[in-house]
Amino acid sequence: MIELRELTKRYGDRVAVDGLSVRVQPGVVTGFLGPNGSGKSTTMRMILGLDAPDRGEALIGGVRYRDLNWPLKAVGALLDAGAFHPGRSARAHLTALAASNDIPGSRVEQALRLVGLSDAATRRAGTYSLGMRQRLGVAVALLGDPGVLLLDEPVNGLDPEGIRWIRDLLRGLAAEGRTVFVSSHLIAEMALTADRLVVIGRGRLLAETTVAELAADDDSLEDAFLRLTSQATDHRGVGAS
Amino acid sequence: MNGYGFRHAARMERIKLSSVRSTWWLATAAVVSMAAAGAGVGLGYRSHTPVATAAQILNNSLGGAIVAQLLLGALGVLMVTGEYGTGMIRSTFAAVPRRRVVLAAKVAVCGGAALTVGLVASFAGYLSGQLAIRGTAIPAASLGDPAILRAVVLTGVYLGATALIGVGIGTIVRHSGAAIGTLFGLMFVPMIVAGLFGEDGIQVGRFVPLLMLLNSIAVTSPVPGLFSGWISTLLMCGYAAVAILCGGVLLRHRDA
Numbered sequence: 001m002i003e004l005r006e007l008t009k010r011y012g013d014r015v016a017v018d019g020l021s022v023r024v025q026p027g028v029v030t031g032f033l034g035p036n037g038s039g040k041s042t043t044m045r046m047i048l049g050l051d052a053p054d055r056g057e058a059l060i061g062g063v064r065y066r067d068l069n070w071p072l073k074a075v076g077a078l079l080d081a082g083a084f085h086p087g088r089s090a091r092a093h094l095t096a097l098a099a100s101n102d103i104p105g106s107r108v109e110q111a112l113r114l115v116g117l118s119d120a121a122t123r124r125a126g127t128y129s130l131g132m133r134q135r136l137g138v139a140v141a142l143l144g145d146p147g148v149l150l151l152d153e154p155v156n157g158l159d160p161e162g163i164r165w166i167r168d169l170l171r172g173l174a175a176e177g178r179t180v181f182v183s184s185h186l187i188a189e190m191a192l193t194a195d196r197l198v199v200i201g202r203g204r205l206l207a208e209t210t211v212a213e214l215a216a217d218d219d220s221l222e223d224a225f226l227r228l229t230s231q232a233t234d235h236r237g238v239g240a241s
Numbered sequence: 242m243n244g245y246g247f248r249h250a251a252r253m254e255r256i257k258l259s260s261v262r263s264t265w266w267l268a269t270a271a272v273v274s275m276a277a278a279g280a281g282v283g284l285g286y287r288s289h290t291p292v293a294t295a296a297q298i299l300n301n302s303l304g305g306a307i308v309a310q311l312l313l314g315a316l317g318v319l320m321v322t323g324e325y326g327t328g329m330i331r332s333t334f335a336a337v338p339r340r341r342v343v344l345a346a347k348v349a350v351c352g353g354a355a356l357t358v359g360l361v362a363s364f365a366g367y368l369s370g371q372l373a374i375r376g377t378a379i380p381a382a383s384l385g386d387p388a389i390l391r392a393v394v395l396t397g398v399y400l401g402a403t404a405l406i407g408v409g410i411g412t413i414v415r416h417s418g419a420a421i422g423t424l425f426g427l428m429f430v431p432m433i434v435a436g437l438f439g440e441d442g443i444q445v446g447r448f449v450p451l452l453m454l455l456n457s458i459a460v461t462s463p464v465p466g467l468f469s470g471w472i473s474t475l476l477m478c479g480y481a482a483v484a485i486l487c488g489g490v491l492l493r494h495r496d497a
Contacts, residue, residue, distance in 0.1 A: 045331075082327065085324070088260045093260075095256055096260065100250055102249055
């Protein structure tokens, strides 16, 4: 379980995340929705201890990320599709990270197989397509067979087949009893993947709900999402005339 | 086992260091540059009059360390900034959230690797210099002579310390270009400044890395006014420690 308590982060004058309190439960896929710049990635980074909150805390199974004994065995994270050195092969990248958490080499091969990168494992990761980079990121997240998974925009850059693969993978992981927290700004995709939704705008919690509840009052889930976030977007274009 | 520790982080760093090409290029270039400088010096002195002394040949054949220090310094810098530049650092800190364990592992792995390469490079410079003067009237410099052995070994240690200064500066600056620029600046600018003081410059110059290398470390007997080779080398290690400690303090509070 992930628990955010009054999580707050400022960058200068700008408040990126503002008193966010959320519980993310195991056994279901929880979608983390919000417009661009609403604080989703900042929240994810704070959960992982990469950014320090100005106030509040993020707990995983009751402890802060930095206090985990084997972080990769507790939490698997896909932060962005570029969190690797382009000159290093996928296998070397995974082997290095595995070594840091005492994960056996056999698990590296397993993770490569799971994401379908076994045949490309010796290639330098910089030569990968965006979809393959995402798959490498997913392999890192799965490396320690963790009970909690955090994925920031995992379907970015994936083709339809890849998107379906991610969807099935995430639902399967949740069905095994894991906590799956996945961010997106694509409401339609979340409608297919997630059971529960956490919606934020300008760093604040707008709704903690289920896909069914959110769509009930409006014509479509998209309308409901746009209504919810209409007061909380930073940038908006006007229609062409 | 109750959680990860330095040993795990060091294994990760060792795999990371050996699995990028730039490591091997920089290490090879460091050895080749010293070997080439040694051979060049030796060949240049073959027909030189008056006949060169053993000390002269030794000092000059280790001159490739001027280039090698920049290459190994860059190696140290890239070990840190290469991760910030690519986003790898987030994967690293997610795997090992206690950041100073990561820094300690980088220092140990980079220090060990750079010391090894530095020693190989230094001996390569010495040997090529000796090979290049074979069959001439120039006396050979034997490693059995403690002063010769000391100069060759300390030059290798100096190179290892330079790489660690690179790790420290890389951790402070975090940007490859800026960090390598800073390192090169710190290597050369103080030497120019020391030169401006003329005769009194030695008071400052004995603390300047490049002057220590050329006049105190890579020589059989230091130029008067400079520290002994051992002290100069220790001073370099001290600079590395300061840079790494500063990096360690900043590392703790910064967002990755």
